[in-house]
Amino acid sequence: MYTLWIIIVPLLPFLKSIPTSYFVFGRILDRPLTNCFNVYLYLLISPYTVEREDMAKGSYEKAIVSLQNLLSEKEELKPVVAERIDEITTELQTTGCNSFDPVQRIKTGFYYFKTEIYDKNPELFEKLKKGQEPKFLVFACSDSRVSPSHVLNFQLGEAFMLRNIANMVPPYDKTKYSGVGAVIEYAVVHLKVENILVIGHSACGGIKALMELPEDGSESTDFIEDWVKIGLPAKAKVLAEHGDKTFKEQVKYCEKEAVNVSLANLLTYPFVSDALVNKTLALKGGYYDFMKGRFELWGLNFGLSDPCYI
Structure with a gap:
């Protein structure tokens, strides 16, 4: 106090x-x-x-x-x-202490955007004024180091996005996860995106928290632990298949496996499964390793074919 x-x-x-x-x-x-x-x-x-x-x-x-x-x-x-x-x-x-001025940072950030992007791309912004037609719905982590707009160079109007802890997609639940469901429904039904991409990443704190969940079910946070439990199937698979690995290695395996859990959860949304059947939608998993500067991409086959390394 x-x-x-x-x-x-x-x-x-x-x-x-x-x-x-x-x-x-x-x-x-x-x-x-x-x-x-x-x-x-x-x-x-x-x-x-x-x-x-x-x-x-x-x-x-x-x-x-x-x-x-x-x-x-x-x-x-x-x-x-x-x-x-x-x-x-x-x-x-x-005062000479290199203090951070958030207001000035916001001002300079927008000034750069206005002068270098907005003012220099009038055709793009005239198009965006009329609406949006994104090709992607992207699920990514809230981690400040893994912005999809930077990592994949998405331009304005190109990707509809939802970012949360550990890039989780929960299963269909109109009560508990209505916020996520609304994003998916709007993207698939109204914007008619052609691709849903779930991106995991290296050194993910959310996945580490998932792997550290106590077996007795006790919780020490208000929201985080309950949220990352969405990925419990990924944790179980990693422990079953890689129980002899170090904790750090298990976390890395889980960072990718949690993406597959999210892809599977997307299938529980009726409008997603309908679009897949009608071949108007494709699901993809991705993994960004910012330690090595690499990106891995795979489809809904959950490892049945080789992923693409970039």
Whole structure:
């Protein structure tokens, strides 16, 4: 629990937007205001101060009200405090600690997209304005290192995607897994994708969690363990066929076998099986090894024919 003496940094935008401003010194205990340093702010511009203990007991809203009351009483402090706020803001932004600025990262990211992609591909974006016609539905892991758009160079409008822990596709269940079912139904029935690709990957934390599930069924997380249990058939097969291997090797086997479990689960969705029978849909499994920079691709035959290595 953080001990809040005075709320300062969260109020900077607020204080800049109001007619008057006032600060007393503040500090947040037990955790620095940035990743790199503790910030102590001093601005003793009046004999009137806010009692720190009272502020600590109050809520964020009470702090704002208290400051507003002080500001209304000390009209003459406007120019002094406005100048000091600018100094504090500059200090926080220029401290030499290589702090990460998420807002600036978002701005620069979109600026690059706008100038280098959007503005340079008017025909593509005119087409996308009219709708989408993706050829793929892709299931991939949420892992930040394995974005399919980068790994397979998917362009905008080319792949409808769902990313989750360990790239799992659960079996058909209108109650428990309706979110996943909605994605599959929309992609197959309405977008009429021609391919569903499930991509596993190396060093998958979700698969490692699956392999580490305790045999007694106990759980230590709210969602993760229950979710990765979708892959229990893969774990069972790996332990039966590769019980003599090291745990690290078993995890690698399971990373691929869990893809096959997801492909099998896709067959439990009526609109998927119907599309397969009508030959309007194909299911494919993939495995991206970012340790070696390799990609493996196979079909729904579950190893009956050789996979394609890229």
